[in-house]
Amino acid sequence: MPKSSTNLTLKLVSTFLLIALLGAIWWFAKAQTTPNVTHISGTNQALPTVECDFKQQLCRSSNASSQVDLSIDSQQIKSFIALPFKLKIDGLNPDTVSIDFQGIEMFMGANLLQLEKQADNSFTGTITLAGHAGHHMTWRAVVKMTEAANSQEVHFVFKLM
Numbered sequence: 827m828p829k830s831s832t833n834l835t836l837k838l839v840s841t842f843l844l845i846a847l848l849g850a851i852w853w854f855a856k857a858q859t860t861p862n863v864t865h866i867s868g869t870n871q872a873l874p875t876v877e878c879d880f881k882q883q884l885c886r887s888s889n890a891s892s893q894v895d896l897s898i899d900s901q902q903i904k905s906f907i908a909l910p911f912k913l914k915i916d917g918l919n920p921d922t923v924s925i926d927f928q929g930i931e932m933f934m935g936a937n938l939l940q941l942e943k944q945a946d947n948s949f950t951g952t953i954t955l956a957g958h959a960g961h962h963m964t965w966r967a968v969v970k971m972t973e974a975a976n977s978q979e980v981h982f983v984f985k986l987m
Contacts, residue, residue, distance in 0.1 A: 873980035880984055887980045892917030894969065894980050899950075905957025905986045913941060913949040913969065918978065920971035923949045930964035930983070957986050 873894060878885035884897035895914040903909065913923060927937035934956055941949035957963040967982040 873978065875981040875983065878982050878984040885982045885984070887982065894918075894971075896967065896969065896982050903986065905955055905963060908952050908954050910950065910952045911939065911941070911967075915947075915949070915971065918971055918973070920973045920978075922972045924970050925951070925953075926968040926970065927953065927955055928966045928968060930966055934963075934965075955986060962987055 873887045873889055873892065876885050876887045878896070880898045880903050884895050886893060886895050888894070893916040897912050899910045899912050900907075911925065913925075915923075923941040923943075925939045925941065927939065928934070937953065937955060939951045939953045941951040943949055955963075955965060962985040964983065964985050967984065969980045969982065971978050971980075
């Protein structure tokens with residue numbers, strides 16, 4: 827095979843592999859940011875995403891049939907400190923609840939918190955989230971509520987210093 831033909835083949839193969847790699851990265855990023863939600867029986871509307879400031883008040887997402895309140899029970903609300911989260915749910919009766927904390931500006935690893943059901947039917951759990959010294963870090967808390975085989979998600983977006 828002539829040298830120019832080999833160079834052309836290598837360039838075509840390299841270009842194809844680069845396009846395939848970029849496509850895989852795009853697909854993975856889209857899969858990470860697009861929620862896949864099945865509604866819990868009896869609910870007919872998704873719960874809206876809410877931007878929160880936990881230092882000011884609890885965060886609430888609601889629709890016509892349900893309400894979800896997320897709060898942090900602490901005076902110090904910042905990165906690198908244990909944050910005790912509390913979730914109160916009206917209009918739904920999930921068996922299990924978890925929160926997947928996702929970094930908005932950058933991937934921050936797996937930060938999954940399985941909440942425990944309390945006697946007052948709230949759910950609680952504590953997690954320490956990383957951050958950047960001197961800069962705000964924006965987080966998305968993806969609350970997943972599961973009842974039998976059905977689930978519903980609600981997203982809360984907040985910043986930590």
